[in-house]
Amino acid sequence: MNIKISYYFIMLGLFSLSAVSPAVAIEKGQPAPSITLKYAQQQNVLSDYKGSVVYLDFWASWCKPCRRSFPWMNDMHQKYANQGLKVVAINLDAEPDLITQFLDKVPAKFPIAFDAEGTTAETYEVMGMPSSYLIDRNGVLRAIHQGFFVDKQAKYEKEIQTLLAEKG
Amino acid sequence: MQLTKSGSIAAALAGATCALLGHSPAVQAQDALKDWKFDTAILLYSEVDRVSLAEGVINASKTFNDDSVFNAKIALDGLTGASANGAVSQPNAQTFSGPSGNGSYNTPANTVPLDETFKDTRVQVSGSYLQPFGDSWRATVGGNVSSEYDYLSIGANGLIEKDLYQRNTTISTGLSLQFDTIKPVGGVPTPLASMSASANSYDDDDYTTLVSNQGVYEDDEHDDDDGGHGEASTDNKTTVDFILGVTQIVNRRMLMQVNLSLSQVSGYMTDPYKVLSVVNTQGLTQDVVYEGRPDSRTKQSIYWQTKYALDNGVADVSYRYATDDWNLTSHTIDSRLRMNFGESSYLQPHVRYYQQSAAEFYRPFLLEGEALPAYASADYRVGEMTAFTLGLKYGQKLENDKEWAVRVEYYQQNPKNAGYDEPGLLKEQELYPSIKAMMVQFNYHF
Amino acid sequence: MKPNIFKKQVLKIIAVLILLPLAGCANLGVKPWERDLLAKDGMALNAEGVDLGLDDHIYFSKEATSGGRSFAGGGCGCN
Numbered sequence: 001m002n003i004k005i006s007y008y009f010i011m012l013g014l015f016s017l018s019a020v021s022p023a024v025a026i027e028k029g030q031p032a033p034s035i036t037l038k039y040a041q042q043q044n045v046l047s048d049y050k051g052s053v054v055y056l057d058f059w060a061s062w063c064k065p066c067r068r069s070f071p072w073m074n075d076m077h078q079k080y081a082n083q084g085l086k087v088v089a090i091n092l093d094a095e096p097d098l099i100t101q102f103l104d105k106v107p108a109k110f111p112i113a114f115d116a117e118g119t120t121a122e123t124y125e126v127m128g129m130p131s132s133y134l135i136d137r138n139g140v141l142r143a144i145h146q147g148f149f150v151d152k153q154a155k156y157e158k159e160i161q162t163l164l165a166e167k168g
Numbered sequence: 169m170q171l172t173k174s175g176s177i178a179a180a181l182a183g184a185t186c187a188l189l190g191h192s193p194a195v196q197a198q199d200a201l202k203d204w205k206f207d208t209a210i211l212l213y214s215e216v217d218r219v220s221l222a223e224g225v226i227n228a229s230k231t232f233n234d235d236s237v238f239n240a241k242i243a244l245d246g247l248t249g250a251s252a253n254g255a256v257s258q259p260n261a262q263t264f265s266g267p268s269g270n271g272s273y274n275t276p277a278n279t280v281p282l283d284e285t286f287k288d289t290r291v292q293v294s295g296s297y298l299q300p301f302g303d304s305w306r307a308t309v310g311g312n313v314s315s316e317y318d319y320l321s322i323g324a325n326g327l328i329e330k331d332l333y334q335r336n337t338t339i340s341t342g343l344s345l346q347f348d349t350i351k352p353v354g355g356v357p358t359p360l361a362s363m364s365a366s367a368n369s370y371d372d373d374d375y376t377t378l379v380s381n382q383g384v385y386e387d388d389e390h391d392d393d394d395g396g397h398g399e400a401s402t403d404n405k406t407t408v409d410f411i412l413g414v415t416q417i418v419n420r421r422m423l424m425q426v427n428l429s430l431s432q433v434s435g436y437m438t439d440p441y442k443v444l445s446v447v448n449t450q451g452l453t454q455d456v457v458y459e460g461r462p463d464s465r466t467k468q469s470i471y472w473q474t475k476y477a478l479d480n481g482v483a484d485v486s487y488r489y490a491t492d493d494w495n496l497t498s499h500t501i502d503s504r505l506r507m508n509f510g511e512s513s514y515l516q517p518h519v520r521y522y523q524q525s526a527a528e529f530y531r532p533f534l535l536e537g538e539a540l541p542a543y544a545s546a547d548y549r550v551g552e553m554t555a556f557t558l559g560l561k562y563g564q565k566l567e568n569d570k571e572w573a574v575r576v577e578y579y580q581q582n583p584k585n586a587g588y589d590e591p592g593l594l595k596e597q598e599l600y601p602s603i604k605a606m607m608v609q610f611n612y613h614f
Numbered sequence: 615m616k617p618n619i620f621k622k623q624v625l626k627i628i629a630v631l632i633l634l635p636l637a638g639c640a641n642l643g644v645k646p647w648e649r650d651l652l653a654k655d656g657m658a659l660n661a662e663g664v665d666l667g668l669d670d671h672i673y674f675s676k677e678a679t680s681g682g683r684s685f686a687g688g689g690c691g692c693n
Contacts, residue, residue: 058647060647060650062649062650062653062654062690063653063690063692064231064690064692065235065692065693066692068233092647093650094648094650095650098650118645118647118648121645121646121647122645126645126646126647127334127646128334128335128646128691128692128693129646129647129649129690129691129692130692131646146303147692147693148693149234149693150233150234151233151234207663207664208664209664209665209668211668213672221672223668223671225664225667225668227663227664227667235693241667243667245671300693306686327684327686329686329687331687331691333643334643334645334646334691335646335691336642336643336644336691337642337643337687338686338687338688340684340686340687342684409681411684413684413686413687415659415686415687415688416642416643416687417642417643417644417649417652417688417691418642418643419643419644420644420648420649420650420651420652421651421652423652423657423659423687423688425659425684425686425687425688427682427683427684429681429682431681467679469679469681469682470682471682471683473659473683475657475659475688477651477652477654477656477657481656482654482656482657482661486683488679488682490679490682496678496679498677498678498679500679500682506656522673522677522679524677524678524679527678549676549677549678550678555676555677561665575665579672579676581676581677603676607672609665609668611664611665
């Protein structure tokens, strides 16, 4: 009898360990969780961008597909910034030297935020590198992309256009 | 970016390959070269008094936008020098017939008999293509062809990988098939047939036995039907390899790999140029016979490797345990320590230790009067031995992702007595000489 | 020459070593953004592939055992 009880407690314990859930759920259709964006010269919170469509990208210098995503993100920034698109790229590198090395080779026209600790990535439950999240003008999470694929670029752009067309 | 003449050719080849693989060919030559990586190396290997090898390799690799990878490799090597033929040394000079039956070579007294007529050039071409599909699967297919003047090898291989747990775990399984054809100079010798009966197999004339001992010659009638050679001129061998592996990220600095391999080889595995001495109780060679190995071999091995990222380098250690139905077991420990220093240089010491037990048909020599075993080989490479390698590599990263390196290694093999008593004068002969080799290698990556 | 029983024990230990990572996998590993060191060239399983190929050629010619290694897994884990 005692063995049975302790067995159940152990299973409960293990279950609770594996079922740790974040404070806010990451799900399409849910409000995008608020995070602090630490730029080189300033700091913002995500809600500062309400009214704009936000393309939130999590990247790192050691991530090869990120090298392919930057020219495309530059393109999106150039085309749609004046329509209300905000491209925010959060860097998750642990070594700051590598960030400047990367940006020298692959320049960015959009703002880079820094999160070496990875707390914003935790909040957004990043499952793979790179990951990008599209947030509409009302602050609702509308698309989650894991990885960056050149042959999906057109599809990503259409999503941005659709969200930009929506009124805030 | 200036393109030299060779650069344009490379770009043209690159563009053609991309088109062939179904990817849209790049418009500019420069674009075609982007994401191509070349690794070239030249290796010089030389054993004291024995074999020397020079090998050149070019490896080209291209990663496409969908993360698929094409890889091609071409290797060219030339081998010269002498190799132990398996006979034992004697207190007198010995003569052995060369593989064609026409040539012969002499071994001085008290010297390990070496076959000096060992020359070879080999070309090897291989290619592979890796394609990711689905969210976490990857498949690779590859093929290879290798050709020497007496050996042709053709093979194909496939590998499937699956990522689990946010790519912290990768399971992989692979299958490879290799088909070899051997066409030894002078034909395929009959296993354990006397070398003396095989000389001049295409000649009807009387001849002198080409094994001489203490100046005693024997004249034999040559019999066309009874010969060590001429039964078959080619033979072949098929190898099927199966591998199952798990790669696991342990923490931010460490990953581990464990692989299980199973291999089935069937066909001709004998070395047609190796022999065994048949000695009497005094240790005097009475006859020299060709070796013969079984025509089937089933091998299993387990391989474990860890790579650990240091602040300024990488530590890499691996262990392999292998066993087979020839009763041969081996242990291999291999380790490398990359130490980065300065802006862009590194030093990398390398230590490897290898130990194997003798195959059950291994005999350093045969005893006269004993029944001839079904299979026997005196090749120290299937005997009991330990070997170690000590190496040091120095490399430097240049601008534009170019890199060069130089590597020097010392490799020593120590064959051991697998438990065979040495009769008579063989006690004073060197039966298990060490083989000492030096390697120098230059690498260039661009 | 090792007796068969010892071989069986070794193989059992080996099987456990294989299954252990699989069993503990859910807890073992890193977050996707913590693969900076693993993504370095030197940490790739096929790093120095040319050296490994040349070594394999030599050891295959001079010893009775060959193979065992594979290049699957590790790295940056991207896409």
